[in-house]
Amino acid sequence: MLRYLLRRVGVIAPTFVAVTFLSFLLIHLVPGDPIEARSGERGVPPERLAMFRHQYGLDQPLWKQFLDYEDQVLHGDLGTSIVTQDPVLHGFLQLFPATLELSVCAILFAVAIGMPLGVVAAVNRGSAFDYGLMGLSVTGASMPIPWWGLMMILIFSVSLGWTPVSGRISDAYFIEPSTGFMLIDCWSSDDAGACVSAASHLILPAIVLGTIPLAVVARMTRSAMLEVLGEDYVRTARAKGLGTFRVIVVHALRNALIPVVTVIGLQVGSLLSGAILTETIFSWPGVGHWMIESIYRRDYPVVQGGVLLIATLVILVNLGVDLTYGLLNPRIRR
Numbered sequence: 001m002l003r004y005l006l007r008r009v010g011v012i013a014p015t016f017v018a019v020t021f022l023s024f025l026l027i028h029l030v031p032g033d034p035i036e037a038r039s040g041e042r043g044v045p046p047e048r049l050a051m052f053r054h055q056y057g058l059d060q061p062l063w064k065q066f067l068d069y070e071d072q073v074l075h076g077d078l079g080t081s082i083v084t085q086d087p088v089l090h091g092f093l094q095l096f097p098a099t100l101e102l103s104v105c106a107i108l109f110a111v112a113i114g115m116p117l118g119v120v121a122a123v124n125r126g127s128a129f130d131y132g133l134m135g136l137s138v139t140g141a142s143m144p145i146p147w148w149g150l151m152m153i154l155i156f157s158v159s160l161g162w163t164p165v166s167g168r169i170s171d172a173y174f175i176e177p178s179t180g181f182m183l184i185d186c187w188s189s190d191d192a193g194a195c196v197s198a199a200s201h202l203i204l205p206a207i208v209l210g211t212i213p214l215a216v217v218a219r220m221t222r223s224a225m226l227e228v229l230g231e232d233y234v235r236t237a238r239a240k241g242l243g244t245f246r247v248i249v250v251h252a253l254r255n256a257l258i259p260v261v262t263v264i265g266l267q268v269g270s271l272l273s274g275a276i277l278t279e280t281i282f283s284w285p286g287v288g289h290w291m292i293e294s295i296y297r298r299d300y301p302v303v304q305g306g307v308l309l310i311a312t313l314v315i316l317v318n319l320g321v322d323l324t325y326g327l328l329n330p331r332i333r334r
Helices: 002-010 012-029 034-039 046-055 062-074 088-123 128-142 145-159 182-188 192-229 232-239 244-255 257-281 287-296 300-328
Strands: none
Touching: 012 062, 012 300, 034 046, 088 128, 088 182, 088 192, 088 244, 088 257, 088 287, 088 300, 128 192, 145 192, 145 257, 182 192, 192 244, 192 257, 232 244, 244 257, 257 287, 257 300, 287 300
């Protein structure tokens, strides 16, 4: 298991360098000058603009800027925002709990509904339920997040008035952000009204963000279960007289989990990228909304640092998925 772990960790270093290079290159390809964007429409003398560019190293060749940035990152410094002058890591850590809360609720929604639907569809292969589920899965995986989010707002917020349109909690409540996770902070405050408000604000964004992962998890669960249900040990379990629930859940589903776990791990990257659009639509104050604003303002350090931190999280999650493989199936370690 240790050799298996070391092999997987050895892949992280080149991936990390590649992500750093791509994030640096892509943001520098975006038209516009971050110093001019910071100065706004006010007339700033050219010599002062030159001073600011020198302060942030923007007057250096790109290769020199990249090497300086790489050295800075390796020393644990992601830079300072050109606009707010706050450290990038500090801003990320302040906003990340909101994004994490939304992403966790979205993936829980996807797994809690997608896996049972996939299992039922596999057990009832060829039925109307099976065909209907697969049709809905293709539809769900094909819907663009911006369109789906706007449709949900129009139906449930504007027309029916069931849920709020934006934000994390109503302005009528003030909750001290002790953890950054609104549901936990509201629960700790013993304010039932605040808990209801926070949950109602979370429902639509979580459903919108979790729709695509739900469709993918349902399809993968069905596919994996169909392969396992035809195995000899499943037929043997049924021949022994074991109950249907025990055969499906204990014997079949457990052995079908490896590809499902793979898909769930890969969906983390989709969740974090989808969170950027979802947070923008619902004005959710998280990392995605922060990065979109930073792109508009050409805030190079924030965009580079945000992409790098999110990529690091995705890499670590994928490492965790790889280790889970080894635990679920010892043959993979070899």
